Amino acid sequence: MKSIESLNVTRGARWEAKAAQYRPMLRDQNLPADFARDLQSIFFSENPSKFFFILRTEHMVVEADSNVQDIMERLQTYRNRLTFVFEGYQYQLGDFNLKAGRAVLNGESIRGIVLEVEYLPVSSIEKSRTLLQEFVELWQDVISKHSLNGKISHLEPPFGSYLLSDTYSWQHTAVQYTNMMTHFLSQRS
Amino acid sequence: MECIMQGIIETQHVEGLAVLLQGLCGSQRQAVKIHDLCLKSGPNLGQVPSEMHLMCDLSHQEPRWIVRHVGGAMRGAGAEQMPALVRSVLNCRISNNALRFFHSLGYKLDHELLQTGFKFQFHKVVPITVSVTSVCKIPKLHMIEEAVPITPGLQLVEVSASTSGDNYTEVAAAVSGLAEQLAP
Numbered sequence: 001m002k003s004i005e006s007l008n009v010t011r012g013a014r015w016e017a018k019a020a021q022y023r024p025m026l027r028d029q030n031l032p033a034d035f036a037r038d039l040q041s042i043f044f045s046e047n048p049s050k051f052f053f054i055l056r057t058e059h060m061v062v063e064a065d066s067n068v069q070d071i072m073e074r075l076q077t078y079r080n081r082l083t084f085v086f087e088g089y090q091y092q093l094g095d096f097n098l099k100a101g102r103a104v105l106n107g108e109s110i111r112g113i114v115l116e117v118e119y120l121p122v123s124s125i126e127k128s129r130t131l132l133q134e135f136v137e138l139w140q141d142v143i144s145k146h147s148l149n150g151k152i153s154h155l156e157p158p159f160g161s162y163l164l165s166d167t168y169s170w171q172h173t174a175v176q177y178t179n180m181m182t183h184f185l186s187q188r189s
Numbered sequence: 190m191e192c193i194m195q196g197i198i199e200t201q202h203v204e205g206l207a208v209l210l211q212g213l214c215g216s217q218r219q220a221v222k223i224h225d226l227c228l229k230s231g232p233n234l235g236q237v238p239s240e241m242h243l244m245c246d247l248s249h250q251e252p253r254w255i256v257r258h259v260g261g262a263m264r265g266a267g268a269e270q271m272p273a274l275v276r277s278v279l280n281c282r283i284s285n286n287a288l289r290f291f292h293s294l295g296y297k298l299d300h301e302l303l304q305t306g307f308k309f310q311f312h313k314v315v316p317i318t319v320s321v322t323s324v325c326k327i328p329k330l331h332m333i334e335e336a337v338p339i340t341p342g343l344q345l346v347e348v349s350a351s352t353s354g355d356n357y358t359e360v361a362a363a364v365s366g367l368a369e370q371l372a373p
Contacts, residue, residue, distance in 0.1 A: 024234060024295065031233045035295030055293055062290045064256070064283040071258045071279050077235035077294065 012090035015099050016045040019086070019181045022078040039078055040178045044170070052174035056182070059161045061171045082106055084181045086114055095120050096135060103184055111184040115139070115152060116176075123168045125159065155183055191278040192271075192361045193349040194368045200342050203306075203321055206371065210309045210319055213370060218307040221322055222247040224333055225304060226288065228296040240299065243287050247333075256283045256291075263357075272365030273348075275357050301327050303336040306344060314363040317350040319371070346371065 022039040040054040043066065051069055053062040072078065088101015099116040117135055122128045133154070140152050157176045164172055198206055207218060224245040230238055242257040260277030262268065268275065292298075306322030323344050325336035348368045352360040 025236055027233050027236060033233055033295075035231060035234060036293045039294065053290065055290065058289075058293050060286060060290060060293070062284050062286055064287075065281045067279060068256065068281045068283065071241065071256060071281055074258050074260065074279070075230070075235065075239040075241065076237065077230055077239060 009091045009093050009098075012092060014045075015088060015090050015101065017086040017177050018043045019084040019178055021081045021181070021185075023081045025077055025079050040181065042174045042177050044173065047170055050170060052171065054174060054178045056178075059158070059163070061162055061164070061174055063171055063174075082185075084111075084184065086177060086180070088114070103180065105184070111187065114180060125166050125168055125172070155180060190275060190352045190354065190357060191349055192273040192275050192352050192357060192364045193347060194273045194364055195348075196346045196368070196372075197340075197343045198321065198346050200323075200344055203344055206321060206346070207307065209371065210321075213367075214309040214311050214319075216310065218309050220248045221304060221306045221308050221320055223304045225302045227299045227301065228291050229299045231295040231297055234295040241291075241296075243283075243291065252285065254283050254285050254287050256281050256287060271358075271361045273361040273368075275352070275361060278351075298330075301331070302339075303327060303333050304345075311367060313367060315350050315352070315356075315360050317348060317364060317367055319367065320347050320349075321345070322347075 019040060019042045022041070024033060024035060024037060024039075026033055036055050036057065038056045040056065042052045042054070044050070049066055051064050051066045053064070053068075054060070055062075083106055085104045085107070086101055087104070088099060091098040091100065097118040097120055099114070099118075101114055102110050103112045103114055105111050115136075117132055117139075119128045119131055119135075122131075136152055136154060143152070155176070157172070157179050159172060159175060162171075162175055164175065211218065224247060226243040226245070227240060228243060229240040242259070244255045244257055246253040246255065258279045260279075263271070263275040303325040304322040305325065306320060308318055308320035311317040311319065321344055323338050324340070325338050327333055327336045329335055348364050348371070350360050350364050
C-alpha cells in the first residue's frame, strides 16, 4: 500500500470481503456421508444485499439474497469451520480501480497481502486480460523500485470450469476470492 | 414472520370470489404459478432433520427461484387469542442452480406441487396478499405439464401478510378482518 500511496493516488473507502469454509454436521460420524464437504461462502461489504456460496468440487457458484444466512442458520446442517477476512483500502488510478489489503485467518493470523485490479471501461474478461497483465507487471516494477520485498503472484481464477460467462460479475469475484482463500490455506503459515 | 389464514372454496365459486376481491382491492389480479419443491435433509445430515421449500415462480417470463423456510407457529396463551396463525417464515431469492446446490448439500426431494391461480395485493394497515389457487400433485418427476389437482372441485384461499416481532397483533387483526369479508 505504501507503493500505491507514493504515487499520489487518492485513497478511497475501506473494503472488506468475508469468506468462510463449512463442514457438514453429522449425526453419526461412522455412517456414510454422501454430500459436499467443501462448501464455501463469501460476502462483500460493497454488495451487502447478496451472499454467495461456492461448491468447489461441483464447480458451482450460487447467488442469493443475504438473508440466506438466516435460513442456513435455522437448518443447522453446516457449521462454520473457519473464516477469512480480506480487508483494506480502495484506490482509483485513472481507469483502474485497485483494492489492496490483507488476508486474515480467523481474526488472528495474517496469511498474505491481496491486490485486486479492475479495469473499469471493459467488462469482458478476454478483452481486458492483456491490459490487466501489463498493469500488474508495471506494478511489480513499482514495488521493486521502492525496494519492497515480495512478488505479485497472479492467481488464475478457474472461471471456465464454473461455466461463467465472459462478462465479469459478482459471481466471478466470488470465485476469485474463495480461490484465494483456498490458496492461502494450502500455504504453510 | 407471517400471519396467515387459510380456507377452501368450491371451484364453481372462484370467479365470483375474484369479482368480490377485485371490488375490494381496486386493482387487477396477478397470475400465480408456483412449482413448490419440498426438500428434506438426508438421514445423517444435521443434528435434527430439517426441511425447506424451493419455490420456482413461473408467472414471469424468466423463472424466479426462492428458498423458503417455515418455522414453528407461535404457541401459548397469546397465540390462542390470535385470530390468525402467526409463524416464523423466511423467504430468500436464489439463483436458478439452487436445486442442484441443495441436492449436493445432502437434501432430497420429498414431494413437489404446482400451485396455479391468481392473487390480489391489498394495503390495509400492512400489505396483505389474498391468493386463490388450485394445488396440484406432479405424478412424474418435475413434469409440471402433467400436474393434476389434488382436490379437483376445491381450491385453496390464503390471506397472508408479513409481520415483524412487534406488530403481529395488528397484522393478525387486519388479516382476520379481510378474511371475514370473504367468508360466505
